[in-house]
Amino acid sequence: MKPKVAAAAGGEKGRGVDPSLPRFKCQECHRALVVVGVESFPDRLPAHANSGMHASSVQGSIMGASRMDSSYVVLSKQNRSQGPGIPPRPPSAAARHVEPNQSTRAIEGSYIMLPPAAASIYKTSTSEGGGAHLSPPNVNSTSPSPGNNSGFHSSVTVLKRAFEIASSQTQVEQPLCLECMRVLSDKMDKEIEDVNTDIKAYDACLQRLEQESYNVLSETDFLKEKEKIEEEEKKLKAAIEEAEKQYSEVSSEMKDLETKSKQFEELEERYWHEFNSFQFQLTSHQEERDAVLAKIEVSQVHLELLKRTNVLNDAFYISHDGVIGTINNFRLGRLPNVQVEWDEINAAWGQAALLLHTMAQYFPKFQYRIKIHPMGSYPRVTDINNNTYELFGPVNLFWSTRFDKAMTWFLTCLQEFSEFAISLDKENNVPSDKSLKLPYKIDGDKVGSYTIFLSFNKLENWTKALKYMLCNLKWVLYWFIGNTSFAPPSASLYLAQSPNKKG
Incomplete structure (x- = not known):
């Protein structure tokens, strides 16, 4: 019985398998394959018949599966009756490859085809007759005994080698299961059909x-x-030369343009x-400018406020304390029951003299005939005859x-x-209702109906005359503030020369 290659799924379950047998695997689906149906095969045939039959069957399968080359070896008569282990020639090989018009001598006896060196399953040696002596691999030179199992194993080895040869010849990994x-x-049939169609x-x-x-x-x-x-x-x-010349020129221009491009990028x-x-600098300058403009705007607002504020109005505050008139809280006058010191009266006259002198000095057109000399608490008056x-x-x-006389000339x-x-x-065409009008008429030494003389006069009348005089002076100050923006730098000097105010 010949060994068969079958899938391991049904082979190992029904019967026992020799574990020493080589295990094969399908190279496509990777299922395990084993050699089955050879349990008593070594016992029924002698060892040399075993090996010869297996080698012959393997060789015959290879011969039938692949196309034979034109090279072959003719076996001599002495090689035909070779000892055991040499497989016989395939029965159909000679008939399939001998051409009728071949001019060579007739082929006598058996012959075998020689595959490529990588696909050889036999080792050859040259004999005296010039033929090739073929012997299967892994077979002992001495004939094995009938009960020896080495011939079967050598046949399986040959089968394994046959799979390798088939893989190298067909470019398909062997072995394969029946389905694969x-x-x-x-x-392959489909590919053959496509090739035939192309042909x-x-x-x-x-x-x-x-x-x-x-x-x-x-x-x-x-x-x-x-x-x-x-x-x-x-x-x-x-044209090619011209194109090459133009190409070189264009390449040179490209290099120049690349250089210029790099320069432009830099x-x-x-x-x-x-x-x-x-x-960044512009932003900094703009922020600084905005800050300066904001300061200027604030300064302008403050300046407008200062323009509307006259220094004389703050420097000379004219009011009254009951019947007695005051200037910068200095009382000007006295009553029998209210004793005012002369130092305070002198300070009040000094403030009044400084105010009138400052307003008179501001206008160059004013004919300042009567000179007033503010000297703190000791003011003096010079008349038109230069008498002081x-x-x-x-x-x-x-x-x-x-x-x-000094008070009279001051009033004048x-x-x-x-x-x-x-x-x-x-x-200035100012309407009469908005023009300056003194509240109390001045006539010589009288203000209103009271004389400003102190001699042979009552203190009450003298004090009222001084109060009316300060009231007229306040009206003149309001007119001065409304028509000028006076802020003389010397006013602080005059104020520094005046005595301290009383609260």
């Missing part, structure tokens, strides 16, 4: 080309065509750096002529300045 072999066979298409094309007629040129026409083609070739070569990068730096009188005390209530100077203010309003 069937799939492979169908695939038919090529044959049809070849027949069509053979049937086409060609116009054979004469030698003269051929030379003309040749000259024409050579001329075209020269033109093409010239310039652009530097430009953006400088632009960013400039933007003291405008401070203490004085004798019964003999105070110089003090009375105040009247002249008020008349000058009214004349300015007329020049």
Whole structure:
């Protein structure tokens, strides 16, 4: 019985398998394959018959599966009766490959085909007769005993080698199970069918080309065509040279343009750096400018407020304390029941003299005939005859002529300045209802109906006359503030020379 290759799924369950047998695996689906149906095979046949039959069957399968090469070895008569282990020739090999018209001598006896060196399953050795002595691998030189199992194992080894040869010849890994072999066979049939279809298409094309007629040129026409083609070739070569020249020029221009492009990129990068730096500086300057403008706006608002605020209005605050008039909280006058010190009265006269002198000095057009000299608490008045009188005390209530004349001339100077203010309003076309009008009329030494003399006068009348005089002075100050923006730097000097205010 010949060994068979079957899947291990059904072989190992029904019967025991020799564990020493080699295990095969399908190279496509990777299922395990074993050799089955050879349990008593070594016992029924002698060892040499075993090995010979297996080798012959393997060789026959290879011969039948693959196309035989033209190389072969003729066995001599002495080699035909070779000892055990040499497989007989396949019965159909000679008939399939001998051509009837072969001129060589007739082939006598058996022969075998020689596959490539990698696919050889036998080791050859040269004999004296010139033939090839073939012997199977892994077979002892001595004939094995009938009960020896080494021939079977050598046959299996030959089978394994046959699978390797089949893999190298067919470019398909062996062994394969029946299902995979069937799939492979169908695939190869499909490929053979496609190849045959391509062959038919090529044959049809070849027949069509053979049937086409060609116009054979004469030698003269051929030379003309040749000259024409050579001329075209020269033109093409010239065009190629011109194209190469243009290519070199374009390459040179490209290099120049790349260099310029790099320079432009560097310039652009530097430009953006400088632009960013400039933007940063511009932003800083704008922020600084905005801060300065904000300060200017605040300063302008403050300036407008200062313009509307006259320094004289803050420097000379005129009010009253009951019947007694006050200037910067200094009382000007006295009553029998209210004793005011002469130092305070002198300070009040000093503040009044400083205020009238400052307003008179502001206008160059004003004819300042009567000069007032503010000297702190010791002011003086010079009349039109350049006579100077003291405008401070203490004085004798019964003999105070110089003090009375000083107060009279001060009152006259105040009247002249008020008349000058009214004349300015007329020049500026100020309406009469908005022009300066003194609340108390000044007539010589009288204010209203009270004289400003201290001699032989009651203290109450003298104090009222001084109060009315301060009231007229306050009205003149309001007119001055409304028509000027006076802020003399010397006012602080005059105030520094004046005595401290009383609360």
